Every structure is written in C-alpha cells, then in structure tokens.
Amino acid sequence: MASPDTRTQILDAAERLFAERGFRGTSIRAVTDLAGANLAAVGYYFGSKAQLLAAVARRVIEPINAAQSAGLDQLLARTPDPSVAALVEAFAGPLFDEMPAGDEGGAQTSRLIVTIISDPAQEMRDWTGPAEDLVRDRYLAALARALPALSEDELWFRMRGILAVTAVDRVQIYNQRAPASPSSVAARQWAITFLAAAMSAPPTGT
Template sequence: MDTRTQLLDAAEELFAERGYNGTSIRAVTNLAGANLAAVGYHFGSKAELLAAVARRVIEPINNAQREGLDRLLGRTAEPTVAELVEAFTGPMFDGMPAGDERSVRRSRLLVTILGDPADEVRNWMGPVEDAVRDRYLEAFRRALPELPIEELWFRIKGVLAVTTVDRLEPQGDAARRWAVTFLAAALSAPPTAPD
C-alpha cells in the first residue's frame, strides 16, 4: 500500500484514540512504518493530515445523509419523524459491522473528532456539516410544527450527541435500530410546557 494511505490509516487510529493534541507526528509515522519527514512531504503539516483523515471519514457519511434526505423528499412531501431519523443517523452506522476492527476505529474517530476541542479540529469542521444539518433541521421543523424552534434545536443537538455514543459491542446493526427507536421517541415527545 502506498505511504500516503498508510499514514492516513495510522493517523485515523491514533487521532481516534488519543485526540489531536495527544498524537504526535512521530507516533503516526512510527505506526505507519514511514519516515518522520513523510507527513510533511505528503500533507504539509499535522493540521492538514488531520483534515485529510477527517474528510475521508466524514464526507461519505455526509453524502449519504444528503442523498437519503433527497430520496425521502422525492418520495413524500411529508416524511415522518422516524423516517427522518433513519435517514440522518443511518449513515453514521453504515459500513460499520460490529466486531470489525476498522469499524470500531472509525466510530471512535467520529466520537473523538466531533468532541475534540483543539482549534485545528473545530476550525476544519463546520461549513460542510452545517449545510446538511440545516436541511434536516428544516425537515424536522415541518414534521414537528407544534414544537418551538428553540426546543427543536435542543433536540437536534441531542440527536448529534447520541449518534456519537460508543457502539463497540452491539452485534449486527442492533445499535442502529436502537438509536432510531431512542431518537424517534425523543424527537416526537410533546413540547415541554413553558414555566
């Protein structure tokens, strides 16, 4: 395999387990069996290595979420909450059969990256993800017209939090179906009564 890919694989594993600041370039090149200078040559800097790793994991998920929403809206003008939840969270569980070591790594990377406070991580994300998220927010708003926008926004943040739950053990795609049950019920709850 080419060095570039081995660096990506090694970085993916280490960023997932130790976070951005907890991972040194030396650790990455050692694990990849490459030379210390390789990261500079192939990516330019540690921050750009992170961007490449994150792109590789997140872009397919984002695309699947967007396409899932398109497909859903093409089929019906009024998708249910459960359908929206499935389209949004499904891709975060797809291609990650339980037991597969690579899946565990990617899942953990999502957890770590989505929660990493390092500037290099926070700055990279945002624009890409936000576009998809906003489209879902709008769709949920229409499916839950009686819910005040502030509480809906809180629930969407709750959804994001739950999708990062560690899912190391569940067999099959149990976690995926559990997540849909959990989130569909949470989103469908009647609005909280005001003070």
C-alpha cells in the same frame, strides 16, 4: 496486493492515533513512526497536523454524508415534509451501516467520531467544510419544518445527540465482545425508535 502508498499509510496511522489520543495527544512524529514514513511527509502531503485531521475526518465521514444525502433526497422526492422518524432513520441509519458491530474498522470510526464530538481542541470543530455543512443544514431545515416548536439551538443539540448516541453505542458493542450483544440490525432499529422519540419530545421550557 500492492502496499498502500505513503499518503494512505499516514492517513491510516493518523486515524488510529487521533481516535485513541485526540488531537493534542497525537504528535506528527507518532503518526509518521506508525506509518513508517519520513517526518516531513505530513507537511508534504497535508501541510499541517490540523489539515491532516481534516483529511482523516473527511475520509471517514464522506461515505456517511453521501448516504445521508441520498436518503434525504429519496424522502423529499416522496413528500416535502417527511416525518421525524423517517428523517432520523435517513440521518442515523448510515452511521450504523458504516460502523457494523464486531468490525475493527467500524469500531475505529466510532471512536474517531466520539473523539471529534468530545475533544476540547478547537481543531476538532474546525475541520468541516462546505460539503459537511450542506448535509447538516439540509437535515436541520427538514427537521425544523417537522418540529417547528423547537428553537434552532435545541434542534442542533438534539442532532448532535444522534451522533453521540450512535457512536458511543458502536464503541461499546465492539469493546463488549459478548455473544449476547445485539446485532447491528437490532441496534439500528432500537436507536432509531429511541432517537425519533427524543427528537420529537416537547421543547424544553425556559
């Protein structure tokens, strides 16, 4: 098997370090040292640390976004107004599918998503582009039709909660390493039931 090219080695190293240390805690030198690459290679291939983060995040998120888009397309082909539970499953299901329990790659993806959600660095929120925004906006629009009583801000808060619950669960399952840990299938079903109920809760009074 051919060894990964320098760009892929840098992406692999950066994904691991960003997931473990966050944006500010990860230096270009640490990435290139782990990748076995020249210090100038990040600038050559990516331009900056922020652009490297964007490339790492997109590599992880693109398969999830593609599955989410396909799931929503299938729902809308059947009905213009899918149920909340169906929308939650189409949105959250791919997160479980791409982060299977007991898989090192899935655990690293989970840690990276948790870091993106929780890291205070602005760069962790600036990496998204039109493709990611389109998926988010399509689900927000569909959920807004299904949950018309929710404000836009509260609806987006609940959608972020779907990401957080799923990623934290995957990290915990991987770190637990216990024989009694639930299968990915069971955890997926539990999460969708829980998250659909949370999404459907009455709006918060002001």
